[in-house]
Amino acid sequence: MDADLALAAGLATDLDLAFPTLVDAHARRLFTIANRYLGVPSDAEEVTQDALVRAYDALSSYDRDRIRALRLRPWLATITLNLARNRRRRIADRRPATSIEPLVKAGWQPMVTSNALPSAIAERREEERDLAIALLSLAPRIREAVVLRHVDGMSVTETAVALGRPEGTVKAQVARGLAILRRQLTSGPHDQPRSEKEKTA
């Protein structure tokens, strides 16, 4: 957090000098947010890059006081998430029949996941892969909250700022997300009837 304050001050003083530091400090986490939200690394890469470019353009237009007052972590997360949401809709349009969500909901267990889910390729441990897949089966609004709060590790307050939702809502959504994940990891998605899943989501 202190590093981000110093970074914001640096950006306010000399944007071009400080911006590479912002990229160094935030590219990885923004990519993680996009990747865990979308589940498609190539799309997540583009979203991350677009988000950093948007951030630069925005910073170029802000005055110094506004930059100094920025809370970079939630601010950058919001930009990334907005772009990822648009991308998600486009991905859904692009291949309506092969979207993972309805398949998982219908009880398909992606055993040969490396073919079905690009993000799974990189997963070293099976548990990690299962968790990543379970995460993708969460409803988008719940998934956003869980990704920002626990994958990215922002505080409830920061997550609430990033999502523009009350803290209470964020807490409830995160709790609900964790409950669904726990159930999925306990039984496997194939054991869960669709109707029950929809009730809990």
Add this chain to the structure above:
Amino acid sequence: MSDTGPIRRHDIAATEAPPRDDEIIAGLAALGSPAPHDVALGALVRVGLADAWAELPSPLGAIGIAWNGRGISWLDRADDAARFQDRFAEHVGRPLRRTEQVPERMAMAVAARLAGNRRIRIPLDLRGHTPFEVAVWLKALEIPRGEVRPYGWIAAEIGHPKAVRAVGTALSHNPVPLVVPCHRVVRSDGTIGQYSLGGPEAKRTVLETEGLDTVALEAQARSGLRYLGSATTGVVCLPTCHHARRIGAPHRRPFRSLASAVQAGYRPCRSCRPDSGSAIAA
């Protein structure tokens, strides 16, 4: 569950205690994935804080072009990639990443520009250069393919008629030769002059590629010819002006100075503007 299938984690997990929230939270926190290096550098390239480069064929052999989100920033010979990168580091200094090829639109625009299409828009990134240098380069951009202008012409056209030497220096610092055709600027005595992409010989090669007979040009200059008038139109041009080249042999009137042409009743061409810098050249 299949009896014959491999044992899956779920098979076991189903019989074990459910994972606790803190275990799931720890698992989620471990889902961080390193962003591919390209993402960070790509973003810096797009905002103009780093550059990408690739090779492109040219009349001078392989050249390298570096660019970022603001435009083309550097062009140099690329027979030796390491040297290209060293010179970029020395003169521009931003992080540089080699890529496989120049983006198609940019490659096509550069090819069209080299083929003589001056209308094609090529964004240039000329940050960090003086307004004088940029003015010199933008003026050089106005010289049509296959024509040349003296250094003094550029100086006069940008409103610094006495800065002929500074124009030469600015042209030698042109970061994007070929695209900004500094090769079309020659000495007022008609000799080809220096060139940053490999000396006078390279300059001659490029000009010949553009359809200019450099041997004839230099011979004319040696004979003292500086201007060509048309006896039919009464207009006087710089010798390589496209209007001058259309003058039929019987109507060509050579002049050593603009003053003598004007005295003979000729008016300076509005296209090549031989009156720009003529006081210096004369």
